Amino acid sequence: MSATGRRRSQWAVINILVIAYALFPVWWIIALSFKDPSTLTDGNFIPTEWTWENYRGIFQTSEFTRALINSIGIALISTVIAVVLGTMAAYAVARLRFPGKSLLIGMSLLIAMFPPISLVSPLFNIERIIGIFDTWTGLIIPYMTFSLPLAIYTLSAFFREIPWDLEKAAKVDGATPAQAFRLVIAPLAAPGVFTTAILVFIFCWNDFLFAISLTSTSAARTVPAAIAFFTGSSQFAQPTGSIAAAAVVITIPIIVFVLLFQRRIVAGLTSGAVKG
Amino acid sequence: MTQPAPTAPARAPAPKDRRALSEGARQERRLGWLLCAPAVIVMLAVTAYPIVYAVYLSLQRYDLRFPQQAHFVGFSNYGAVLSSEFWWQALWVTVLITAISVTVELVLGFALALVMHRAIFGRGTVRTAILIPYGIVTVVAAYSWQYAWTPDTGYLAALLPSGSAPLTEHWPAIGLIILAEVWKTTPFMALLLLAGLALVPEETLRAAQVDGAGAWQRFFLVTVPLMKPAILVALLFRTLDAFRIFDNIYILTSGAHNTGSVSILGYDNLFTALNLGIGSAISVLIFLCVALIAFAFVKLFGAAAPGAQEGR
Numbered sequence: 001m002s003a004t005g006r007r008r009s010q011w012a013v014i015n016i017l018v019i020a021y022a023l024f025p026v027w028w029i030i031a032l033s034f035k036d037p038s039t040l041t042d043g044n045f046i047p048t049e050w051t052w053e054n055y056r057g058i059f060q061t062s063e064f065t066r067a068l069i070n071s072i073g074i075a076l077i078s079t080v081i082a083v084v085l086g087t088m089a090a091y092a093v094a095r096l097r098f099p100g101k102s103l104l105i106g107m108s109l110l111i112a113m114f115p116p117i118s119l120v121s122p123l124f125n126i127e128r129i130i131g132i133f134d135t136w137t138g139l140i141i142p143y144m145t146f147s148l149p150l151a152i153y154t155l156s157a158f159f160r161e162i163p164w165d166l167e168k169a170a171k172v173d174g175a176t177p178a179q180a181f182r183l184v185i186a187p188l189a190a191p192g193v194f195t196t197a198i199l200v201f202i203f204c205w206n207d208f209l210f211a212i213s214l215t216s217t218s219a220a221r222t223v224p225a226a227i228a229f230f231t232g233s234s235q236f237a238q239p240t241g242s243i244a245a246a247a248v249v250i251t252i253p254i255i256v257f258v259l260l261f262q263r264r265i266v267a268g269l270t271s272g273a274v275k276g
Numbered sequence: 277m278t279q280p281a282p283t284a285p286a287r288a289p290a291p292k293d294r295r296a297l298s299e300g301a302r303q304e305r306r307l308g309w310l311l312c313a314p315a316v317i318v319m320l321a322v323t324a325y326p327i328v329y330a331v332y333l334s335l336q337r338y339d340l341r342f343p344q345q346a347h348f349v350g351f352s353n354y355g356a357v358l359s360s361e362f363w364w365q366a367l368w369v370t371v372l373i374t375a376i377s378v379t380v381e382l383v384l385g386f387a388l389a390l391v392m393h394r395a396i397f398g399r400g401t402v403r404t405a406i407l408i409p410y411g412i413v414t415v416v417a418a419y420s421w422q423y424a425w426t427p428d429t430g431y432l433a434a435l436l437p438s439g440s441a442p443l444t445e446h447w448p449a450i451g452l453i454i455l456a457e458v459w460k461t462t463p464f465m466a467l468l469l470l471a472g473l474a475l476v477p478e479e480t481l482r483a484a485q486v487d488g489a490g491a492w493q494r495f496f497l498v499t500v501p502l503m504k505p506a507i508l509v510a511l512l513f514r515t516l517d518a519f520r521i522f523d524n525i526y527i528l529t530s531g532a533h534n535t536g537s538v539s540i541l542g543y544d545n546l547f548t549a550l551n552l553g554i555g556s557a558i559s560v561l562i563f564l565c566v567a568l569i570a571f572a573f574v575k576l577f578g579a580a581a582p583g584a585q586e587g588r
Contacts, residue, residue, distance in 0.1 A: 007396065014391055015398045022405040025420035025459065026412065028431060032423055043434040089315040097301070098308030104316060111323050112513075113570055115520040117539040118563040121546050121555045122326035122333060145322035148315055177307050206413050208523040209539070213547065224415040228527070240429055247416040254411040262404040265411075269464070270471035 026251065033244035040240055054245035064246055066218045067226035071250065074136050074222060075204040078143035083197045085144070086151025087189070091181060093152065094159035095167075108149035116146065120213045127214060134216045142210050147200040154199060157271035158192025159185075195268040198257055205253070223250045327563060333556035340550035353557035363558070365534055366541040367565075373450065373537065374518040377457045381514060382507075384458065385465030392466065393473045410463040418527035421456045446533045453535060456524045461517065465510050472506025473499070512573045516566055538562050 032040070036051040058064040093101060123142060127133040132141075162185065170180045211225035218226065227246050230239040258265065334353050338346040357363045392402055409417070424432040427441050442448035476499050484494050500507070522539040525531055531540040542562060546555035 011396050011398070015395060015402050018388065018391055018402050019405040021459075022408050022463070025417050025424070026408060028424050029416060029420040032420075032429070041428040043429065043431050045431050085315045085318060088311040092308040092311040096304050096308035096311075098305040100309070100312075104312050107316070107319060111319055113516045113566060114323055115516075115539070115562050115566050117520060117522065117542045118330060118559040118566075119323065119326050120543065121552060121559045122330040123322075124546065125333065125552060126326060126329065141322055145318055148319055152315065177304060202411050208413075208415050208526070209543070213543065224413050224523075227415060227419070240423065243419055244423070247413070247419055250413055251416055254413070255408065258404055258407040258411055262400065262407060265407055266403055266467055266470075269410075269467050 029244050029247050029251075032240065033248045035241065037241060040238075054241035055249075058242050058245050058249070063218060063226060063230070064223070064242075067221055067223045068249070070136070070218075070220055071205065071222040071224075074139050074143065074220070075201050077136070078140045078147065078204045079197050079201045081140070082144040082147040082151045082200050083155075083193060086148055086155050086196065086200075087186075087193055089148075090152050090155030090159055091185065091189075093156040095164070095185075096177075104152075108152050111146065112149035112153075114146070116142075116209050120209065123210075124213060133214060134219050136220050138214050139210060139220055139222070142214070143204040143207060147203045150203060151196050151200055154196045154268050154271065155189075155192055158195070158268075159189060161192075162188050191264070192268075195261070195264040198261055198265060199268050202254065202257065205250070327560075330556045330559050330563075333552055334560050336553050338552040338556075340552055346553075349553070353553045354561070357554060357557050357561060362541060363538075363561075366536050366538045369450065369535060370519060370521065370537040370539075373454055373457065373521060374515060377454045377461070377518050378511065378514050380454070380458050381462045381465045382511065384462045385469050385510070388462065388466035389469035389473055392470050406463040406466060409460050410467075412460070414460060414523040415527055417460050418456055418524045421452065421459075422528050425452055443529055444533060446535065449529050449533055449535045453521075453524055453528055456528060457518065457521060460524070461514060465514055468506060468510040468513070469503070472503040472510075475506070476502045508573070508577050512570065515569060515573070519566060519569060520562070538565070 028045075031045060031047055033054050034050045034052075035042075035044075035047045036049050036053055039048055042048070089104065092098065093104065119142065124133070127138045132138040166184050166188070167180045170184045171177070175183065206224070207222070208224045208228075211222045212228065215221040215225060221229070223246060227243050230242050230246070335348060335350060336346050337349045337353075388406065392399060392406070395402060422443065423429045425442050427433045427439075433440070433442070436442065442452055480498055480502070481494055484498050489497065520539050521537050522543070525535060525537055525540050526543075529535045531537075531544065536544070538558065539562065542555055542558040545551050545558055549555075
């Protein structure tokens with residue numbers, strides 16, 4: 001009785017340590033975002049005076065709202081395209097026999113390992129020449145490309161778990177492979193596709209290097225990049241409060257995803273990487 | 277990845293393959309190519325073509341302020357980079373950060389994975405908490421660390437002797453960059469290791485225990501060898517990822533006090549010095565480094581690339 005009690009309290013301490021580890025920097029930026037300018041530099045772990053001033057401030061500037069729209073739009077469009085293309089390829093990888101499959105897998109693996117900085121200089125020049133520098137398209141293209149390997153791996157792992165007998169049954173009933181894909185498998189695959197979409201969205205939402213390299217104005221600058229260019233409300237004010245508030249705003253979707261879909265995200269991350 | 281890609285038309289003598297020419301199989305093959313084509317075209321167009329273009333750019337003297345004067349200069353950009361102390365300093369910093377953070381992450385990640393694997397309650401809560409560092413925008417986390425360690429705004433800086441500003445000194449700054457990197461990416465490592473832990477059969481561990489193996493012996497002699505593939509994949513992914521570190525350094529120090537990584541160096545040459553030729557040469561060199569690391573992992577440790585066991 002007391003032995004199990006001690007084990008439980010040991011685990012409670014360990015769990016609390018892990019949770020504190022994970023939340024410490026998050027709490028710190030939240031605390032900063034709620035401090036008013038006079039207490040911003042007091043270094044207190046918990047704000048003494050809580051204020052919404054910083055949030056009101058950033059939502060009044062187009063600098064932030066425009067960046068937020070850019071972030072949401074660019075990440076959503078990239079996610080949709082990457083997941084559609086990834087679903088098609090992953091279905092083929094998981095289900096069909098065709099020459100060149102291992103070539104496709106090798107290629108996506110290479111791209112997953114590709115250093116993005118290597119693409120920044122050529123893409124910068126190409127995009128300036130063809131006129132998509134500093135546009136949504138200019139960011140969507142690298143985002144969907146770099147998230148394709150993630151999409152293909154995660155999806156093909158999910159697709160292998162699907163009860164494929166149903167597909168055979170559909171084929172016996174006279175469906176072509178294409179019909180079987182569209183009518184039987186696609187609905188079954190929806191949960192895996194959804195999980196992949198979350199992972200891809202987080203990936204695109206997170207990017208910083210492309211966002212600062214391939215944009216020059218607020219036309220396509222996403223929030224992570226815009227934050228880095230924030231200036232204070234006056235020439236002498238430090239933008240600390242604004243940066244903290246903006247940082248918290250873009251953290252909210254991540255926390256919502258994690259709280260709602262913890263199980264799925266873990267399954268998606270690990271299935272793709274370990275079972276391949 | 278180890279087996280050669282079967283690009284040649286299947287003319288193998290196996291009877292199974294001869295049957296592959298039946299109408300159904302041909303249809304299947306065509307559908308396979310059709311479904312993969314868009315992904316392949318996008319990946320080739322956005323990575324293979326630009327990297328070739330980067331090689332082309334790296335052979336030119338190309339100042340972005342005077343694009344008309346761009347001209348072919350052979351390998352002199354590479355000579356300029358490789359004989360510059362900035363490149364070697366950045367490479368050293370990058371290698372150092374990669375080696376230390378991946379090592380720490382492996383140890384810490386194992387601890388976290390074991391906590392998530394063995395916890396007798398609260399597993400869901402711990403996993404949810406652990407996913408937050410993974411999901412959070414790197415720039416956000418980096419700002420949090422930066423403010424925490426900056427005198428005046430900082431909670432952590434306030435704990436240090438007054439007057440110390442760790443982000444403005446070389447070694448403390450490197451340490452803090454590693455801390456930020458480790459905090460952010462250990463959860464990913466832990467989740468990969470957790471998936472590996474799940475593959476270690478409970479009976480094997482119990483048998484070892486019956487045979488008198490202690491907890492450490494069970495861990496190093498049973499668990500770790502059985503998890504080797506998962507560990508190697510996690511290490512490979514994280515090493516390559518750490519090598520391209522950019523966001524954390526950009527926010528924490530912007531590469532000041534000799535804390536810049538090779539990615540920071542490439543970025544600065546492109547966007548501060550506006551030198552497309554040198555910037556591209558650095559891009560190509562980083563690409564070669566990454567290729568070398570991946571090759572070394574596969575050759576030396578026999579890391580099975582995920583998906584390599586496709587044939588089974």
